[in-house]
Amino acid sequence: MKLNGTHKFKASSTAVYNAILNPSILQTCIPGCDSVEYLDANRIKANISTPLPGLKGPYGVVISVQQTAPNQLILRVQRKGTGGSVDATSNISISDEGDGSLLSYDAQADLDGPIAIVNNPIGQGITKNSLGAFFKNLDSAISK
Numbered sequence: 001m002k003l004n005g006t007h008k009f010k011a012s013s014t015a016v017y018n019a020i021l022n023p024s025i026l027q028t029c030i031p032g033c034d035s036v037e038y039l040d041a042n043r044i045k046a047n048i049s050t051p052l053p054g055l056k057g058p059y060g061v062v063i064s065v066q067q068t069a070p071n072q073l074i075l076r077v078q079r080k081g082t083g084g085s086v087d088a089t090s091n092i093s094i095s096d097e098g099d100g101s102l103l104s105y106d107a108q109a110d111l112d113g114p115i116a117i118v119n120n121p122i123g124q125g126i127t128k129n130s131l132g133a134f135f136k137n138l139d140s141a142i143s144k
Helices: 013-020 023-029 113-118 121-142
Strands: 002-009 033-040 043-048 059-068 072-081 084-097 100-112
Touching (some): 013 121, 023 033, 113 121
Antiparallel strands (some): 033 043, 059 072, 084 100
16 A cells, blocks of 8 residues: 655644654544554554454554654554554655645555455545544644
8 A cells, every 4th residue: 555645734844853753742643542652762652543443453553763853754664463464664754845844755555464454445545534634633733
């Protein structure tokens, strides 16, 4: 499954970058997220429940983070277990633009098992809605 797009933020690229790496902000912004914590400097663990029938969870997801502050992030999720397996990489760039910043993302996810249901029109719609909610929540959290 491929996902890509952009989101315009009212905040600076530095504020967006820092918010994406802040566990307490992430927990409030990720739909279905119960907790977020750093395992070490390069790995974040999130416990997430999904709205997908038969895959509600919760699931522990470890996200490896490669950073080039304050404009580039590479996030990688590798998970095997209940619900199937996920191997996903998202390349994120954030640039200042006029009265805010622009976040661009390009993601590729290889899914196997029950979670592969996401790679159909209904699952992709849920994924895009969740991503839209995340960006809206993040924009709101940054502006507080």
